[in-house]
Amino acid sequence: MSQSPTSVYLHVQTCCCEKSTRSVLCGSQESFELKYTCGGNCGRLLDCTQHSCDQLCHVGPCDSCPLQPDRVTHCPCGKTTLVNVPRAKPRRLCTDPIPTCQLMCSKPLSCGSAGKLALQPVLIFFCLQLLTLSYNNNNK
Secondary structure (H helix, E strand, O other): OOOOOOOOOEEEEEEOOOOOEEEEEOOOHHHHOOOEOOOOEOOOEOOOOOOEOOOEOOOOOOOOOOOOOOOOOEOOOOOOEHHHOOOOOOOOOOOOOOOOOOOEOOOEOOOOOEOOOEOOOOHHHHHHHHHHHHHHHHOO
16 A cells, blocks of 8 residues: 655745745645745835835835925925925925925935035935945055
8 A cells, every 4th residue: 555745835925025935835834825925125106106115024015105295294304394495485295305494404314424514305315425435445
């Protein structure tokens, strides 16, 4: 009497952001999940169709674009409402520039230094450039 080999059935699942798949054993607890979170960056297109989701892979719809005009009420430093920024053009799209108030910015920059100038969109770029130049000159 011969015994037939045990059959193992696998079910392929797609993660929520649809960038990866996994195989799970049929009947396992995981096999009853419709989708899973892979832990990677979501990257799905937001409702504005101009920006992508920067959250980790997640269940459900992505949040609304954080740059939508109705969601951005203050200049980047947070001190002045956009309606009080002199000569600010009304924003109609999330891709329209966010006006700056020209006050001294006290927010820490990503490089760790505190803003000491009127905030400009290119300030962080210059900060990184200055740090790079300083580092290169000190290590010669």
